[in-house]
Amino acid sequence: MDNRKIIFIGCQKAGNLYDLINKKLVDENLRQKVHLRKFYTFGLYTYKNIIKVWPDNIIITNITEDEIDTFIEEVIKNGKITKLKDKIYKKETHPLIKNTKVEFYHKQFRVVLRNSGVINPEDINEYIKRNGYKALAKILKEYTPDQVIEELKKSGLRGRGGGGFPTWMKWNCTKNVESDIKYVICNADEGDPGAYMDRSILEGDPHSVLEGMIIAGYTIGAKQGFIYVRAEYPLAIERLEKAIKQAREYGLLGENILGTDFSFDIELRLGAGAFVCGEETALIASIEGKRGMPRPRPPYPSIKGLWDKPTLINNVETFANVPVILYKGGDWYSQIGYENSKGTKVFALTGKIKNSGLVEVPMGLTLREIIFDVGGGLTGNRKFKAVQTGGPSGGVIPEEYLDTPIAYETLQNLGSIMGSGGMIVMDNEDCMIDVAKFYLQFAVDESCGKCSPCRIGGTQMLSILNKISIGHGEMEDIDKLISIGKAMQKASLCGLGQTAPNPVLSTLKYFRDEYEEHIKDKRCRAGKCRELVKYAIDPTKCIGCTLCAIRCPVNAISGERKKPHVIDQSICIKCGECYNVCKFGAVIKE
Amino acid sequence: MTHEKPHLDNVADKEITFYKAQEIPLPKELEDFIAEWKNKPGNLIMILHKVQEIYGYIPRKVAMKISKLLNEPLAKIYGVITFYHLFKLNKPGRYKISVCMGTACYLKGGNDLLMELENLLGIGVGGTTEDGLFSLQTVRCVGCCGLAPVIMINNDVYGNLTKEKLPEILGKYKQEGEE
Amino acid sequence: MAKKFKNPDELFKFADELTKKDSDDIIELRIGMGTCGIAAGADKVYEVFQKEVEKRGLKNVVVKKVGCLGLCFSEPNVEVVMKDLPNVLYGYVDEKFAIRILEEHVEGKKVLHENILDKPYQDIYEEEEVK
Numbered sequence A: 001m002d003n004r005k006i007i008f009i010g011c012q013k014a015g016n017l018y019d020l021i022n023k024k025l026v027d028e029n030l031r032q033k034v035h036l037r038k039f040y041t042f043g044l045y046t047y048k049n050i051i052k053v054w055p056d057n058i059i060i061t062n063i064t065e066d067e068i069d070t071f072i073e074e075v076i077k078n079g080k081i082t083k084l085k086d087k088i089y090k091k092e093t094h095p096l097i098k099n100t101k102v103e104f105y106h107k108q109f110r111v112v113l114r115n116s117g118v119i120n121p122e123d124i125n126e127y128i129k130r131n132g133y134k135a136l137a138k139i140l141k142e143y144t145p146d147q148v149i150e151e152l153k154k155s156g157l158r159g160r161g162g163g164g165f166p167t168w169m170k171w172n173c174t175k176n177v178e179s180d181i182k183y184v185i186c187n188a189d190e191g192d193p194g195a196y197m198d199r200s201i202l203e204g205d206p207h208s209v210l211e212g213m214i215i216a217g218y219t220i221g222a223k224q225g226f227i228y229v230r231a232e233y234p235l236a237i238e239r240l241e242k243a244i245k246q247a248r249e250y251g252l253l254g255e256n257i258l259g260t261d262f263s264f265d266i267e268l269r270l271g272a273g274a275f276v277c278g279e280e281t282a283l284i285a286s287i288e289g290k291r292g293m294p295r296p297r298p299p300y301p302s303i304k305g306l307w308d309k310p311t312l313i314n315n316v317e318t319f320a321n322v323p324v325i326l327y328k329g330g331d332w333y334s335q336i337g338y339e340n341s342k343g344t345k346v347f348a349l350t351g352k353i354k355n356s357g358l359v360e361v362p363m364g365l366t367l368r369e370i371i372f373d374v375g376g377g378l379t380g381n382r383k384f385k386a387v388q389t390g391g392p393s394g395g396v397i398p399e400e401y402l403d404t405p406i407a408y409e410t411l412q413n414l415g416s417i418m419g420s421g422g423m424i425v426m427d428n429e430d431c432m433i434d435v436a437k438f439y440l441q442f443a444v445d446e447s448c449g450k451c452s453p454c455r456i457g458g459t460q461m462l463s464i465l466n467k468i469s470i471g472h473g474e475m476e477d478i479d480k481l482i483s484i485g486k487a488m489q490k491a492s493l494c495g496l497g498q499t500a501p502n503p504v505l506s507t508l509k510y511f512r513d514e515y516e517e518h519i520k521d522k523r524c525r526a527g528k529c530r531e532l533v534k535y536a537i538d539p540t541k542c543i544g545c546t547l548c549a550i551r552c553p554v555n556a557i558s559g560e561r562k563k564p565h566v567i568d569q570s571i572c573i574k575c576g577e578c579y580n581v582c583k584f585g586a587v588i589k590e
Numbered sequence B: 001m002t003h004e005k006p007h008l009d010n011v012a013d014k015e016i017t018f019y020k021a022q023e024i025p026l027p028k029e030l031e032d033f034i035a036e037w038k039n040k041p042g043n044l045i046m047i048l049h050k051v052q053e054i055y056g057y058i059p060r061k062v063a064m065k066i067s068k069l070l071n072e073p074l075a076k077i078y079g080v081i082t083f084y085h086l087f088k089l090n091k092p093g094r095y096k097i098s099v100c101m102g103t104a105c106y107l108k109g110g111n112d113l114l115m116e117l118e119n120l121l122g123i124g125v126g127g128t129t130e131d132g133l134f135s136l137q138t139v140r141c142v143g144c145c146g147l148a149p150v151i152m153i154n155n156d157v158y159g160n161l162t163k164e165k166l167p168e169i170l171g172k173y174k175q176e177g178e179e
Numbered sequence C: 001m002a003k004k005f006k007n008p009d010e011l012f013k014f015a016d017e018l019t020k021k022d023s024d025d026i027i028e029l030r031i032g033m034g035t036c037g038i039a040a041g042a043d044k045v046y047e048v049f050q051k052e053v054e055k056r057g058l059k060n061v062v063v064k065k066v067g068c069l070g071l072c073f074s075e076p077n078v079e080v081v082m083k084d085l086p087n088v089l090y091g092y093v094d095e096k097f098a099i100r101i102l103e104e105h106v107e108g109k110k111v112l113h114e115n116i117l118d119k120p121y122q123d124i125y126e127e128e129e130v131k
């Protein structure tokens, strides 16, 4: 990123504020100095015409057309805001509420999680009270399938399962295939090993997913739906079962839904702990009761899916968006978001972050805002090193790109992916080789073994990484990693193998020096790679309390009481016990 | 309920039990479940889940009986069982310890917990202690990354753990198990 | 209660009736009970609320299980919704603090100033009323 200012303009109907500012800047020959972006109101929609200035992180609200000159003068030319000072947005709290602990929700915008935390998920009436099933009723009353697809198209919704394929296209394609039997499948086999967005949606608002699926059934002409949910999610399963039962009692599922001649029912199918089953063709094989092996596409499931019938398969979060879009309209939805990524995205924000949890933000918020504003920064105020998105299929993003707005394309350009929503923050104590190894090990364990690029390539890459992490790496290994990785990306049969090298390649891209350090200097600066760390005692800090000597399992530490101790490197097994027990910070890792 | 260890390599044993297996009675709950699912396509995985729910693993005899009831070759059933990590062929301990190895837990020291548990219990991942009390396994994210690192013992979640806290937790179950 | 809607309009009518039935004096205690809330002890807090509400005969208080509020780091979380006071979201609620919420916030009508997390988020459906 260059250091130009980014001006995000949020106007309620993508109004003319953008055009006016754009024109003014061009007239004044300033257009090259800034990036201009359109952006829907950041959940602050009681205000009109909001402008966010980045990296200053200032939000100015209710700007009028007359004030545009002042804005350009103060913000872009001088960088000093005086006249517009009163319009700078400050978080409002109720006068009765003092000192909230965090500003967690401030930049969030909950569309998918609209009901989660508000309604009792086990009571259908609560869902209906919050406009639930109204979208379905409206559609059955007055929409043709094509009109539903038209709304989806307007909304710009794209798949939230990782791929980001436009949802309307998938629906349209499945709808247009002639067949007496079609199926709708909800992919709830959340595979990313550090994420739980789908689980929370199912636990917090199961009816929104059901409603989305029923609408899909009506649109494409299916009578049967399946939810493929991980067996490891007992609470989600229980709540889904209750929700399905209640929806049947109300005539919202089953024969003749809402008295119309449309019939649709949903059944649960449990996964059994195989990551590859999140891949759509493997998932279909698994529902059919077989080993969950992917098969080549095409034919795509929309043509030939479950039991060879046309099948629509979408992610949980994708379905949960559908009722809102149809209730509030595609135009409403398309105002939220950024360029070609509309709407919001739920992330499981975890790792070394203070406010770790589930967040939903409009697309286009920057990574820095998510990590430092929503997430409150790093635990222990340690130094940020990288953020990982997309789980085992994604990559790491270093500090210099933190001002990137979140969107499918922007993340892809950085060598990562949006993925299903895992977002893991890492600090100085995390070793990038170790992280790459973790994800690759996962992919190798989960490879179904059907095709050799994935099976063999993955194992080879892993053994090279292992070699590097114990200090036996050679410089050629780096090139080997890259060439095997590229081959896997091209030749693997399914997404698992195609994306498995991403964590390695992206850490190599941004942290090559760390790889080289492991190889040349036999050093792991994070102190994670056990074989490479050396523990030593700083004689100026050691007060000779003897604790470490007592705790050392192999008696490698010696020294007199109240005198500095020393570690005998030839005996030390690098268990790190001394490092953990010393209360004076005298044991150092190097 | 009988819990015999399956003898997978013993051919003679296999043949005998295969015929015998056809006669073993199944618990009513399982019989009803199979009756309900018998004619639905793609039922095998759901039935195996039920078997595991009842027995804690998939006993060989039951797999044989199901092979007969569903009219599916035993090899196919085993093919499915071994493909999915969740299905177990051995009886687990009374307390199933699952160490989360999801990303967040891994970064916050899940591996240290696992090593400490291996030390304390004297078993590796996939093993069961001799007294049949504990078995050890790893799982992916259990959805409480905010509490990382996390372990689960049966259905109880323990979060924000350090390895120092483990002996006390194990002790609690040990006591309960011996009573 | 098996009520089957016979046509789409019945659903709209039913939704209206549900909204009308809401009386103003209902006080809602929303307890985040997703997996991670429960792991952090939300089920115990839920029980305490139920027991205490009954013991104190607080007829207009609804103790409600809700899904994940997103703030996994401060579980268990409880949001109090009542007339004349802003919605308040408390984090790190244990059994003792639960009782304080009942006594001081619900019965005493005073916001407690400890453990308040962020103001609950803007609701997408409130926008309609704003307009």
Ligand SMILES: Cc1cc2nc3c(=O)[nH]c(=O)nc-3n(C[C@H](O)[C@H](O)[C@H](O)COP(=O)(O)O)c2cc1C
Binding pocket: A158, A159, A160, A161, A162, A163, A164, A165, A187, A188, A189, A190, A191, A192, A275, A276, A277, A278, A279, A280, A281, A313, A314, A315, A316, A318, A420, A494, A495, A496
């Ligand atoms: C190895 C692998 C794992 C996947 N895991 C998931 C998953 O856990 N959940 C999911 O929704 N999609 C997953 N997908 C993507 C699905 O194949 C599919 O694209 C998605 O369910 C389509 O839904 P969407 O269009 O709503 O995103 C995975 C893909 C691959 C290759």
Ligand code: SF4
Binding pocket: A276, A294, A446, A447, A448, A449, A450, A451, A452, A454, A455, A492, A493, A494, A495, A496, A497, A498
């Ligand atoms: S890429 Fe890997 S997981 Fe996918 S089909 Fe090939 S071996 Fe199986």
Ligand code: SF4
Binding pocket: A537, A541, A542, A543, A544, A545, A546, A547, A548, A549, A564, A565, A581, A582, A583, A584, A585, A586, A587
């Ligand atoms: S524990 Fe620390 S202070 Fe005590 S003897 Fe060891 S190094 Fe010195």
Ligand code: FES
Binding pocket: A193, A194, A195, B100, B101, B102, B103, B104, B105, B106, B140, B141, B142, B143, B144, B145, B146, B148, B149, B150
């Ligand atoms: S990674 Fe362990 S609970 Fe999520």
